[in-house]
Amino acid sequence: MDTRLGYAAITVAAVAALAVTLPAQRTAPASNQADTTTRIVKAAQDVVAAVDGPARAKLVFPFESPQKTNWSNLPSGIYKRNSLKIGDLTAPQRAAVMKLLSAALSADGYRKVVDIMHGDEVLKRGGGGRGPAFGEDEYYLAFLGTPSAATPWMLQFGGHHLAINLTLAGSQASMTPSLPAAQPAKFEWEGRTVRPLGSENDKAFALVNALDEKQKGQAILGSRVADLVLGPGQDGKTIQPEGIRASSLAPAQQAMLWDIVREWSGIMADSFAEPRLAEIKSHLNDTYFAWSGPTTNGSVIYYRIQGPTLVIEYAPQKSVDHIHTIYRDPTNDYGKKIAAR
Amino acid sequence: MILVIGASSLSAHRRDELLQAARIGVAADRIELEMSLTPGIAVADEVIGAIDRDGNGVLSAEEQRDHAALVMAATELRIDGEVVNTGVGTATYPLLDELREGDRSIELRSTVTIPRLSAGRHEIAFTNGYRRDISVYLANALKPDSERILIASQHRDPAQHTLAIDFTIDGNRFASLPVWLFGSGAAAWLVFRRHTLPRIG
Numbered sequence: 001m002d003t004r005l006g007y008a009a010i011t012v013a014a015v016a017a018l019a020v021t022l023p024a025q026r027t028a029p030a031s032n033q034a035d036t037t038t039r040i041v042k043a044a045q046d047v048v049a050a051v052d053g054p055a056r057a058k059l060v061f062p063f064e065s066p067q068k069t070n071w072s073n074l075p076s077g078i079y080k081r082n083s084l085k086i087g088d089l090t091a092p093q094r095a096a097v098m099k100l101l102s103a104a105l106s107a108d109g110y111r112k113v114v115d116i117m118h119g120d121e122v123l124k125r126g127g128g129g130r131g132p133a134f135g136e137d138e139y140y141l142a143f144l145g146t147p148s149a150a151t152p153w154m155l156q157f158g159g160h161h162l163a164i165n166l167t168l169a170g171s172q173a174s175m176t177p178s179l180p181a182a183q184p185a186k187f188e189w190e191g192r193t194v195r196p197l198g199s200e201n202d203k204a205f206a207l208v209n210a211l212d213e214k215q216k217g218q219a220i221l222g223s224r225v226a227d228l229v230l231g232p233g234q235d236g237k238t239i240q241p242e243g244i245r246a247s248s249l250a251p252a253q254q255a256m257l258w259d260i261v262r263e264w265s266g267i268m269a270d271s272f273a274e275p276r277l278a279e280i281k282s283h284l285n286d287t288y289f290a291w292s293g294p295t296t297n298g299s300v301i302y303y304r305i306q307g308p309t310l311v312i313e314y315a316p317q318k319s320v321d322h323i324h325t326i327y328r329d330p331t332n333d334y335g336k337k338i339a340a341r
Numbered sequence: 342m343i344l345v346i347g348a349s350s351l352s353a354h355r356r357d358e359l360l361q362a363a364r365i366g367v368a369a370d371r372i373e374l375e376m377s378l379t380p381g382i383a384v385a386d387e388v389i390g391a392i393d394r395d396g397n398g399v400l401s402a403e404e405q406r407d408h409a410a411l412v413m414a415a416t417e418l419r420i421d422g423e424v425v426n427t428g429v430g431t432a433t434y435p436l437l438d439e440l441r442e443g444d445r446s447i448e449l450r451s452t453v454t455i456p457r458l459s460a461g462r463h464e465i466a467f468t469n470g471y472r473r474d475i476s477v478y479l480a481n482a483l484k485p486d487s488e489r490i491l492i493a494s495q496h497r498d499p500a501q502h503t504l505a506i507d508f509t510i511d512g513n514r515f516a517s518l519p520v521w522l523f524g525s526g527a528a529a530w531l532v533f534r535r536h537t538l539p540r541i542g
Binding site: 078221222223224225226227229233237238239240241242 | 358360362364377442446477478479481482483484485492495496497498499500501506
Protein backbone atom coordinates (compact mmCIF):
# COMPACT_ATOMS: atom_id res chain seq x y z
CA MET A 1 0.00 0.00 0.00
CA ASP A 2 2.78 2.39 0.96
CA THR A 3 4.71 1.53 -2.19
CA ARG A 4 1.65 2.15 -4.36
CA LEU A 5 1.20 5.56 -2.74
CA GLY A 6 4.79 6.42 -3.55
CA TYR A 7 4.40 5.41 -7.15
CA ALA A 8 1.17 7.42 -7.35
CA ALA A 9 3.01 10.51 -6.12
CA ILE A 10 5.63 10.17 -8.81
CA THR A 11 2.95 9.65 -11.43
CA VAL A 12 1.07 12.76 -10.33
CA ALA A 13 4.24 14.82 -10.53
CA ALA A 14 5.02 13.53 -14.00
CA VAL A 15 1.52 14.14 -15.30
CA ALA A 16 1.57 17.65 -13.86
CA ALA A 17 4.82 18.35 -15.68
CA LEU A 18 3.47 17.11 -18.99
CA ALA A 19 0.19 18.94 -18.62
CA VAL A 20 1.96 22.26 -18.24
CA THR A 21 4.61 21.77 -20.90
CA LEU A 22 2.36 20.55 -23.66
CA PRO A 23 1.09 23.45 -25.81
CA ALA A 24 -2.50 24.54 -25.17
CA GLN A 25 -4.81 23.05 -27.77
CA ARG A 26 -8.18 24.59 -28.25
CA THR A 27 -10.02 23.64 -31.39
CA ALA A 28 -13.28 24.43 -33.01
CA PRO A 29 -15.47 21.41 -33.44
CA ALA A 30 -13.67 19.14 -35.85
CA SER A 31 -16.84 18.72 -37.89
CA ASN A 32 -16.89 22.46 -38.75
CA GLN A 33 -13.34 22.36 -40.02
CA ALA A 34 -13.98 19.16 -41.93
CA ASP A 35 -17.03 20.73 -43.57
CA THR A 36 -15.03 23.79 -44.53
CA THR A 37 -12.28 21.63 -45.99
CA THR A 38 -14.86 19.72 -48.00
CA ARG A 39 -16.29 22.95 -49.44
CA ILE A 40 -12.86 24.32 -50.32
CA VAL A 41 -11.74 21.08 -51.94
CA LYS A 42 -14.96 20.90 -53.97
CA ALA A 43 -14.56 24.49 -55.13
CA ALA A 44 -10.92 23.89 -56.05
CA GLN A 45 -11.83 20.75 -57.97
CA ASP A 46 -14.44 22.77 -59.84
CA VAL A 47 -11.75 25.25 -60.87
CA VAL A 48 -9.51 22.44 -62.11
CA ALA A 49 -12.39 20.96 -64.06
CA ALA A 50 -13.26 24.34 -65.55
CA VAL A 51 -9.86 24.97 -67.12
CA ASP A 52 -8.37 23.05 -70.02
CA GLY A 53 -5.01 21.34 -70.42
CA PRO A 54 -2.64 24.24 -71.12
CA ALA A 55 -4.24 26.42 -68.45
CA ARG A 56 -4.27 23.53 -66.02
CA ALA A 57 -0.51 23.24 -66.36
CA LYS A 58 -0.25 26.75 -64.95
CA LEU A 59 -2.68 25.93 -62.19
CA VAL A 60 -1.43 22.74 -60.58
CA PHE A 61 2.08 22.26 -59.22
CA PRO A 62 3.66 19.59 -57.03
CA PHE A 63 3.21 20.26 -53.33
CA GLU A 64 6.95 20.51 -52.77
CA SER A 65 7.66 22.87 -55.61
CA PRO A 66 9.66 26.10 -56.00
CA GLN A 67 6.26 27.65 -56.75
CA LYS A 68 5.61 27.54 -53.01
CA THR A 69 7.87 30.55 -52.45
CA ASN A 70 7.04 32.22 -55.76
CA TRP A 71 5.01 35.05 -54.26
CA SER A 72 5.56 38.73 -53.82
CA ASN A 73 3.90 42.06 -53.23
CA LEU A 74 5.37 43.30 -56.51
CA PRO A 75 3.28 44.05 -59.59
CA SER A 76 3.42 42.01 -62.79
CA GLY A 77 6.09 43.23 -65.13
CA ILE A 78 8.54 43.54 -62.28
CA TYR A 79 7.80 40.13 -60.76
CA LYS A 80 7.00 37.09 -62.87
CA ARG A 81 4.34 34.79 -61.52
CA ASN A 82 4.22 31.39 -63.19
CA SER A 83 0.68 30.43 -62.28
CA LEU A 84 -2.79 30.93 -63.73
CA LYS A 85 -3.68 34.53 -64.42
CA ILE A 86 -7.33 35.25 -63.79
CA GLY A 87 -7.29 37.86 -66.54
CA ASP A 88 -6.82 35.02 -69.02
CA LEU A 89 -9.94 33.19 -67.86
CA THR A 90 -13.46 33.20 -69.25
CA ALA A 91 -16.19 34.68 -67.11
CA PRO A 92 -17.40 31.26 -65.83
CA GLN A 93 -13.83 30.19 -65.05
CA ARG A 94 -13.16 33.40 -63.18
CA ALA A 95 -16.40 33.00 -61.28
CA ALA A 96 -15.24 29.55 -60.19
CA VAL A 97 -12.03 31.09 -58.84
CA MET A 98 -13.92 33.71 -56.87
CA LYS A 99 -16.27 31.03 -55.54
CA LEU A 100 -13.22 29.14 -54.34
CA LEU A 101 -11.88 32.21 -52.57
CA SER A 102 -15.22 32.82 -50.89
CA ALA A 103 -15.14 29.23 -49.61
CA ALA A 104 -11.53 29.43 -48.40
CA LEU A 105 -11.77 32.84 -46.77
CA SER A 106 -14.05 34.37 -44.20
CA ALA A 107 -16.57 36.96 -45.34
CA ASP A 108 -14.32 39.73 -44.04
CA GLY A 109 -11.25 38.09 -45.54
CA TYR A 110 -12.88 37.75 -48.94
CA ARG A 111 -13.96 41.36 -48.87
CA LYS A 112 -10.43 42.44 -47.89
CA VAL A 113 -8.93 40.52 -50.82
CA VAL A 114 -11.47 41.92 -53.28
CA ASP A 115 -10.93 45.44 -51.96
CA ILE A 116 -7.17 45.11 -52.44
CA MET A 117 -7.78 44.01 -56.03
CA HIS A 118 -10.16 46.91 -56.57
CA GLY A 119 -7.47 49.25 -55.27
CA ASP A 120 -5.08 47.93 -57.88
CA GLU A 121 -7.70 48.56 -60.54
CA VAL A 122 -7.92 52.14 -59.32
CA LEU A 123 -4.14 52.34 -59.57
CA LYS A 124 -4.32 51.08 -63.14
CA ARG A 125 -7.03 53.52 -64.13
CA GLY A 126 -4.98 56.32 -62.64
CA GLY A 127 -2.12 55.42 -64.94
CA GLY A 128 0.17 54.53 -62.09
CA GLY A 129 3.69 53.26 -62.72
CA ARG A 130 5.86 52.67 -65.69
CA GLY A 131 6.47 49.14 -66.82
CA PRO A 132 4.50 47.22 -64.20
CA ALA A 133 1.03 45.98 -65.02
CA PHE A 134 -1.71 46.82 -62.56
CA GLY A 135 -5.38 45.95 -62.28
CA GLU A 136 -7.80 43.25 -61.23
CA ASP A 137 -6.78 40.95 -64.09
CA GLU A 138 -3.23 40.69 -62.79
CA TYR A 139 -3.92 38.21 -60.02
CA TYR A 140 -2.80 34.63 -60.15
CA LEU A 141 -3.94 31.29 -58.75
CA ALA A 142 -2.01 28.10 -58.10
CA PHE A 143 -2.64 24.80 -56.37
CA LEU A 144 0.37 23.06 -54.95
CA GLY A 145 -0.51 19.41 -54.58
CA THR A 146 -3.89 17.94 -55.39
CA PRO A 147 -6.89 19.55 -53.71
CA SER A 148 -7.91 16.88 -51.25
CA ALA A 149 -9.35 16.42 -47.80
CA ALA A 150 -6.85 13.67 -47.13
CA THR A 151 -3.44 14.97 -48.20
CA PRO A 152 -1.77 18.37 -47.77
CA TRP A 153 -2.07 20.95 -50.51
CA MET A 154 -1.78 24.69 -50.87
CA LEU A 155 -3.97 27.35 -52.39
CA GLN A 156 -1.85 30.27 -53.55
CA PHE A 157 -3.52 33.45 -54.76
CA GLY A 158 -1.96 36.82 -55.28
CA GLY A 159 -0.64 39.66 -57.34
CA HIS A 160 0.30 43.25 -56.66
CA HIS A 161 0.00 43.92 -52.95
CA LEU A 162 -1.49 40.54 -52.20
CA ALA A 163 -0.13 37.11 -51.39
CA ILE A 164 -2.39 34.46 -49.87
CA ASN A 165 -0.66 31.17 -49.12
CA LEU A 166 -3.23 28.83 -47.60
CA THR A 167 -2.07 25.32 -46.75
CA LEU A 168 -4.72 22.71 -45.97
CA ALA A 169 -3.92 19.40 -44.34
CA GLY A 170 -7.04 17.42 -43.56
CA SER A 171 -9.11 19.54 -41.21
CA GLN A 172 -6.28 21.93 -40.40
CA ALA A 173 -5.19 25.05 -42.20
CA SER A 174 -2.42 27.61 -42.10
CA MET A 175 -2.43 30.92 -43.92
CA THR A 176 1.16 31.96 -43.40
CA PRO A 177 3.10 33.59 -44.83
CA SER A 178 0.62 35.99 -46.36
CA LEU A 179 0.87 39.60 -47.37
CA PRO A 180 -2.11 41.94 -47.53
CA ALA A 181 -1.10 45.40 -48.74
CA ALA A 182 -2.79 48.38 -50.30
CA GLN A 183 -2.21 51.29 -52.61
CA PRO A 184 -4.18 53.47 -52.70
CA ALA A 185 -5.11 52.93 -49.08
CA LYS A 186 -8.36 54.85 -49.57
CA PHE A 187 -10.45 55.12 -52.71
CA GLU A 188 -13.98 55.31 -54.04
CA TRP A 189 -15.51 52.20 -55.58
CA GLU A 190 -19.09 51.99 -56.83
CA GLY A 191 -20.22 54.77 -54.59
CA ARG A 192 -18.55 53.69 -51.39
CA THR A 193 -15.32 54.67 -49.71
CA VAL A 194 -12.98 51.70 -49.45
CA ARG A 195 -10.03 51.31 -47.10
CA PRO A 196 -8.76 47.75 -47.52
CA LEU A 197 -6.51 48.06 -44.46
CA GLY A 198 -8.46 50.74 -42.64
CA SER A 199 -9.25 48.57 -39.63
CA GLU A 200 -5.65 47.47 -39.32
CA ASN A 201 -4.70 51.13 -39.11
CA ASP A 202 -7.47 52.50 -36.93
CA LYS A 203 -7.54 49.68 -34.38
CA ALA A 204 -3.80 49.96 -33.88
CA PHE A 205 -3.94 53.69 -33.28
CA ALA A 206 -6.76 53.10 -30.83
CA LEU A 207 -4.65 50.57 -28.93
CA VAL A 208 -1.51 52.68 -28.73
CA ASN A 209 -3.58 55.61 -27.51
CA ALA A 210 -5.21 53.40 -24.90
CA LEU A 211 -1.84 52.75 -23.29
CA ASP A 212 -0.78 54.74 -20.26
CA GLU A 213 2.53 56.55 -20.26
CA LYS A 214 4.42 53.67 -18.67
CA GLN A 215 2.99 51.24 -21.19
CA LYS A 216 3.81 53.56 -24.06
CA GLY A 217 7.36 53.72 -22.80
CA GLN A 218 7.58 49.97 -23.26
CA ALA A 219 5.70 49.75 -26.53
CA ILE A 220 7.08 52.64 -28.53
CA LEU A 221 10.47 52.04 -30.11
CA GLY A 222 12.85 54.99 -30.15
CA SER A 223 13.76 54.64 -33.79
CA ARG A 224 12.15 54.75 -37.20
CA VAL A 225 11.29 51.37 -38.69
CA ALA A 226 11.37 52.09 -42.40
CA ASP A 227 9.96 48.86 -43.81
CA LEU A 228 8.97 45.28 -43.14
CA VAL A 229 11.71 43.38 -41.37
CA LEU A 230 10.37 39.93 -42.30
CA GLY A 231 8.81 40.69 -45.67
CA PRO A 232 9.12 38.63 -48.85
CA GLY A 233 12.38 36.76 -49.05
CA GLN A 234 12.85 36.55 -45.31
CA ASP A 235 11.48 33.08 -44.74
CA GLY A 236 12.82 31.14 -41.80
CA LYS A 237 14.04 34.08 -39.77
CA THR A 238 12.92 34.98 -36.25
CA ILE A 239 13.79 38.37 -34.87
CA GLN A 240 14.05 39.18 -31.18
CA PRO A 241 10.66 40.34 -29.89
CA GLU A 242 10.34 43.94 -28.68
CA GLY A 243 7.75 46.22 -27.23
CA ILE A 244 5.23 45.67 -24.46
CA ARG A 245 4.19 42.19 -23.40
CA ALA A 246 0.55 41.42 -23.95
CA SER A 247 0.42 40.19 -20.36
CA SER A 248 1.25 43.75 -19.25
CA LEU A 249 -1.89 45.05 -20.92
CA ALA A 250 -5.17 45.42 -19.12
CA PRO A 251 -7.90 42.97 -20.20
CA ALA A 252 -9.59 45.62 -22.32
CA GLN A 253 -6.28 46.44 -23.99
CA GLN A 254 -5.61 42.76 -24.60
CA ALA A 255 -9.00 42.51 -26.27
CA MET A 256 -8.02 45.39 -28.54
CA LEU A 257 -4.77 43.61 -29.39
CA TRP A 258 -6.51 40.39 -30.32
CA ASP A 259 -8.99 42.39 -32.40
CA ILE A 260 -6.07 43.71 -34.41
CA VAL A 261 -4.59 40.23 -34.78
CA ARG A 262 -7.93 39.00 -36.05
CA GLU A 263 -7.59 41.29 -39.07
CA TRP A 264 -4.93 38.86 -40.31
CA SER A 265 -5.77 35.60 -38.58
CA GLY A 266 -9.40 36.03 -39.52
CA ILE A 267 -8.80 36.25 -43.25
CA MET A 268 -9.16 32.50 -43.60
CA ALA A 269 -12.46 30.71 -43.08
CA ASP A 270 -13.96 31.13 -39.61
CA SER A 271 -13.68 27.47 -38.62
CA PHE A 272 -9.91 27.67 -39.15
CA ALA A 273 -9.52 31.21 -37.85
CA GLU A 274 -11.03 30.51 -34.43
CA PRO A 275 -8.54 27.88 -33.33
CA ARG A 276 -5.74 29.90 -34.86
CA LEU A 277 -6.61 32.93 -32.75
CA ALA A 278 -6.99 30.74 -29.67
CA GLU A 279 -3.51 29.38 -30.27
CA ILE A 280 -2.10 32.89 -30.61
CA LYS A 281 -3.84 34.01 -27.43
CA SER A 282 -2.45 31.05 -25.51
CA HIS A 283 0.98 32.70 -25.75
CA LEU A 284 -0.12 35.82 -23.89
CA ASN A 285 3.03 36.17 -21.83
CA ASP A 286 5.30 35.82 -24.85
CA THR A 287 3.41 38.11 -27.23
CA TYR A 288 4.63 41.64 -27.78
CA PHE A 289 3.25 44.82 -29.32
CA ALA A 290 5.78 47.32 -30.66
CA TRP A 291 5.14 50.72 -32.24
CA SER A 292 7.28 53.19 -34.14
CA GLY A 293 6.25 56.74 -34.94
CA PRO A 294 3.68 59.31 -33.81
CA THR A 295 0.47 58.26 -32.11
CA THR A 296 -1.84 60.57 -34.09
CA ASN A 297 -3.99 58.66 -36.56
CA GLY A 298 -3.06 59.73 -40.06
CA SER A 299 0.67 59.59 -39.33
CA VAL A 300 3.12 57.28 -41.03
CA ILE A 301 3.89 54.65 -38.42
CA TYR A 302 4.99 51.07 -38.06
CA TYR A 303 3.81 48.40 -35.69
CA ARG A 304 4.57 44.77 -34.99
CA ILE A 305 2.76 42.08 -33.05
CA GLN A 306 4.99 39.11 -32.33
CA GLY A 307 4.61 35.90 -30.42
CA PRO A 308 6.06 32.40 -30.63
CA THR A 309 3.64 31.50 -33.44
CA LEU A 310 2.94 34.93 -34.84
CA VAL A 311 4.56 37.83 -36.62
CA ILE A 312 2.45 40.69 -37.92
CA GLU A 313 4.08 43.80 -39.31
CA TYR A 314 2.30 46.90 -40.60
CA ALA A 315 4.62 49.20 -42.56
CA PRO A 316 3.49 52.23 -44.58
CA GLN A 317 5.89 52.92 -47.43
CA LYS A 318 6.73 56.54 -46.51
CA SER A 319 3.07 57.34 -47.06
CA VAL A 320 -0.24 56.52 -45.41
CA ASP A 321 -1.57 55.81 -48.92
CA HIS A 322 0.79 52.88 -49.52
CA ILE A 323 0.90 50.15 -46.93
CA HIS A 324 2.63 46.81 -46.76
CA THR A 325 1.94 44.18 -44.13
CA ILE A 326 3.20 40.66 -43.48
CA TYR A 327 1.66 37.80 -41.54
CA ARG A 328 3.83 34.88 -40.49
CA ASP A 329 4.01 31.92 -38.15
CA PRO A 330 7.67 31.02 -37.67
CA THR A 331 6.66 27.55 -36.49
CA ASN A 332 4.28 26.82 -39.33
CA ASP A 333 5.00 28.95 -42.39
CA TYR A 334 3.82 27.15 -45.53
CA GLY A 335 1.99 24.82 -43.20
CA LYS A 336 5.15 22.86 -42.56
CA LYS A 337 3.92 21.69 -39.14
CA ILE A 338 0.46 20.59 -40.17
CA ALA A 339 1.65 19.05 -43.43
CA ALA A 340 4.12 16.89 -41.53
CA ARG A 341 1.49 15.31 -39.29
CA MET B 342 34.26 34.40 -49.98
CA ILE B 343 31.56 32.62 -51.91
CA LEU B 344 29.90 34.56 -54.73
CA VAL B 345 26.52 33.53 -56.01
CA ILE B 346 25.35 35.22 -59.18
CA GLY B 347 21.74 35.54 -60.08
CA ALA B 348 20.01 34.35 -56.93
CA SER B 349 18.86 37.00 -54.53
CA SER B 350 16.03 37.73 -52.19
CA LEU B 351 12.99 39.79 -53.06
CA SER B 352 11.72 42.78 -51.19
CA ALA B 353 9.06 45.47 -51.18
CA HIS B 354 9.57 47.93 -54.02
CA ARG B 355 11.17 51.19 -53.03
CA ARG B 356 11.88 54.27 -55.10
CA ASP B 357 14.31 56.91 -53.95
CA GLU B 358 16.21 55.18 -51.18
CA LEU B 359 18.64 52.37 -50.63
CA LEU B 360 17.15 50.14 -47.94
CA GLN B 361 19.82 48.47 -45.82
CA ALA B 362 18.52 45.80 -43.46
CA ALA B 363 20.95 44.29 -40.97
CA ARG B 364 20.18 41.24 -38.88
CA ILE B 365 22.54 40.03 -36.15
CA GLY B 366 22.60 36.53 -34.75
CA VAL B 367 24.16 36.03 -31.32
CA ALA B 368 25.91 32.88 -30.17
CA ALA B 369 28.49 32.26 -27.47
CA ASP B 370 31.29 31.67 -29.95
CA ARG B 371 30.26 33.63 -33.00
CA ILE B 372 28.28 36.54 -34.36
CA GLU B 373 26.30 36.21 -37.58
CA LEU B 374 25.86 39.43 -39.55
CA GLU B 375 23.38 39.52 -42.42
CA MET B 376 22.84 42.58 -44.60
CA SER B 377 20.26 43.03 -47.34
CA LEU B 378 20.73 46.05 -49.60
CA THR B 379 17.76 46.99 -51.79
CA PRO B 380 18.11 50.04 -54.03
CA GLY B 381 14.97 51.88 -55.02
CA ILE B 382 14.38 52.62 -58.70
CA ALA B 383 15.55 56.21 -58.45
CA VAL B 384 18.90 55.33 -56.88
CA ALA B 385 19.54 51.99 -58.56
CA ASP B 386 21.79 53.41 -61.29
CA GLU B 387 23.88 55.22 -58.70
CA VAL B 388 24.27 52.03 -56.65
CA ILE B 389 25.04 50.00 -59.75
CA GLY B 390 27.66 52.54 -60.79
CA ALA B 391 29.48 51.93 -57.53
CA ILE B 392 29.61 48.21 -58.30
CA ASP B 393 30.07 48.14 -62.09
CA ARG B 394 33.24 50.17 -62.03
CA ASP B 395 34.19 49.45 -65.63
CA GLY B 396 30.70 50.33 -66.78
CA ASN B 397 30.34 47.34 -69.09
CA GLY B 398 26.91 46.41 -67.83
CA VAL B 399 28.08 43.23 -66.15
CA LEU B 400 28.82 42.76 -62.46
CA SER B 401 31.97 40.68 -62.48
CA ALA B 402 32.98 38.48 -59.59
CA GLU B 403 35.78 40.88 -58.76
CA GLU B 404 33.47 43.90 -58.82
CA GLN B 405 31.00 42.14 -56.56
CA ARG B 406 33.75 41.12 -54.16
CA ASP B 407 35.17 44.63 -54.05
CA HIS B 408 31.76 46.19 -53.48
CA ALA B 409 30.92 43.73 -50.72
CA ALA B 410 34.20 44.54 -49.05
CA LEU B 411 33.44 48.25 -49.39
CA VAL B 412 30.07 47.83 -47.68
CA MET B 413 31.49 45.76 -44.86
CA ALA B 414 34.34 48.21 -44.39
CA ALA B 415 31.73 50.90 -43.75
CA THR B 416 30.30 48.90 -40.87
CA GLU B 417 31.68 48.34 -37.40
CA LEU B 418 30.99 45.52 -35.01
CA ARG B 419 32.09 45.57 -31.39
CA ILE B 420 31.86 42.82 -28.78
CA ASP B 421 32.05 44.20 -25.25
CA GLY B 422 33.72 47.31 -26.63
CA GLU B 423 36.32 45.48 -28.72
CA VAL B 424 36.18 45.90 -32.49
CA VAL B 425 35.99 42.64 -34.44
CA ASN B 426 36.69 42.13 -38.12
CA THR B 427 33.50 41.43 -40.04
CA GLY B 428 34.92 40.84 -43.53
CA VAL B 429 32.68 39.21 -46.13
CA GLY B 430 31.63 35.60 -45.93
CA THR B 431 29.14 35.24 -48.78
CA ALA B 432 27.89 37.85 -51.22
CA THR B 433 24.88 37.38 -53.51
CA TYR B 434 24.23 39.92 -56.24
CA PRO B 435 21.14 40.02 -58.51
CA LEU B 436 21.39 40.34 -62.24
CA LEU B 437 21.88 43.94 -63.31
CA ASP B 438 18.37 44.31 -64.75
CA GLU B 439 16.86 42.91 -61.58
CA LEU B 440 18.85 45.34 -59.48
CA ARG B 441 17.86 48.24 -61.72
CA GLU B 442 14.15 47.48 -61.22
CA GLY B 443 14.66 48.51 -57.64
CA ASP B 444 13.15 45.37 -56.22
CA ARG B 445 15.97 42.89 -55.69
CA SER B 446 18.47 42.75 -52.88
CA ILE B 447 22.16 42.34 -52.52
CA GLU B 448 22.70 39.80 -49.73
CA LEU B 449 25.85 39.84 -47.66
CA ARG B 450 26.71 37.41 -44.90
CA SER B 451 29.54 37.38 -42.42
CA THR B 452 30.27 34.95 -39.61
CA VAL B 453 32.59 36.38 -37.00
CA THR B 454 34.20 33.74 -34.82
CA ILE B 455 35.03 35.02 -31.37
CA PRO B 456 36.55 33.53 -28.22
CA ARG B 457 33.75 31.79 -26.35
CA LEU B 458 32.02 34.35 -24.22
CA SER B 459 31.87 33.79 -20.50
CA ALA B 460 28.66 33.52 -18.56
CA GLY B 461 27.27 36.92 -17.65
CA ARG B 462 26.39 40.18 -19.36
CA HIS B 463 27.69 41.21 -22.75
CA GLU B 464 27.06 43.78 -25.43
CA ILE B 465 27.23 43.80 -29.21
CA ALA B 466 27.39 47.19 -30.89
CA PHE B 467 26.81 47.47 -34.65
CA THR B 468 27.17 50.59 -36.77
CA ASN B 469 26.33 50.91 -40.46
CA GLY B 470 27.94 53.85 -42.21
CA TYR B 471 27.49 52.81 -45.85
CA ARG B 472 25.92 55.46 -48.12
CA ARG B 473 24.13 57.42 -45.43
CA ASP B 474 23.33 60.03 -48.08
CA ILE B 475 20.78 57.83 -49.85
CA SER B 476 19.90 55.11 -47.36
CA VAL B 477 17.32 54.09 -44.84
CA TYR B 478 18.19 51.44 -42.32
CA LEU B 479 16.80 48.53 -40.39
CA ALA B 480 18.82 46.80 -37.67
CA ASN B 481 17.54 43.87 -35.65
CA ALA B 482 18.79 41.07 -33.49
CA LEU B 483 17.74 37.58 -34.46
CA LYS B 484 16.25 35.45 -31.71
CA PRO B 485 19.11 33.35 -30.33
CA ASP B 486 19.00 29.64 -31.04
CA SER B 487 20.36 28.86 -27.58
CA GLU B 488 18.11 29.19 -24.55
CA ARG B 489 21.21 30.08 -22.56
CA ILE B 490 21.44 33.42 -24.37
CA LEU B 491 18.91 36.00 -23.26
CA ILE B 492 18.69 39.31 -25.06
CA ALA B 493 17.76 41.93 -22.50
CA SER B 494 17.37 44.92 -24.77
CA GLN B 495 18.10 46.48 -28.13
CA HIS B 496 18.98 50.16 -28.46
CA ARG B 497 19.15 52.01 -31.75
CA ASP B 498 19.73 55.58 -32.85
CA PRO B 499 16.60 57.19 -34.37
CA ALA B 500 17.59 56.25 -37.93
CA GLN B 501 18.74 52.72 -37.03
CA HIS B 502 22.30 53.37 -38.16
CA THR B 503 23.39 51.78 -34.89
CA LEU B 504 22.20 48.83 -32.86
CA ALA B 505 23.37 47.87 -29.39
CA ILE B 506 22.31 44.43 -28.17
CA ASP B 507 22.54 43.78 -24.43
CA PHE B 508 22.46 40.09 -23.60
CA THR B 509 23.41 37.59 -20.96
CA ILE B 510 24.79 34.10 -21.23
CA ASP B 511 23.59 31.67 -18.61
CA GLY B 512 26.39 29.43 -17.43
CA ASN B 513 24.01 26.95 -15.71
CA ARG B 514 22.97 24.37 -18.31
CA PHE B 515 19.99 23.39 -16.22
CA ALA B 516 18.83 26.97 -15.72
CA SER B 517 16.34 26.72 -18.58
CA LEU B 518 14.31 24.05 -16.79
CA PRO B 519 11.59 25.40 -14.56
CA VAL B 520 12.26 25.26 -10.84
CA TRP B 521 8.88 23.73 -10.10
CA LEU B 522 9.80 20.67 -12.17
CA PHE B 523 12.69 19.95 -9.88
CA GLY B 524 10.56 20.71 -6.86
CA SER B 525 7.75 18.38 -7.83
CA GLY B 526 10.16 15.63 -8.76
CA ALA B 527 12.03 16.00 -5.49
CA ALA B 528 8.78 15.96 -3.53
CA ALA B 529 7.60 12.83 -5.30
CA TRP B 530 10.94 11.12 -4.59
CA LEU B 531 10.75 12.01 -0.90
CA VAL B 532 7.23 10.60 -0.62
CA PHE B 533 8.32 7.45 -2.42
CA ARG B 534 11.31 6.96 -0.14
CA ARG B 535 9.31 7.64 3.00
CA HIS B 536 6.84 4.96 2.17
CA THR B 537 9.30 2.39 0.92
CA LEU B 538 11.99 2.61 3.58
CA PRO B 539 11.67 -0.30 6.02
CA ARG B 540 10.09 0.69 9.34
CA ILE B 541 12.32 0.38 12.37
CA GLY B 542 10.92 -0.79 15.69
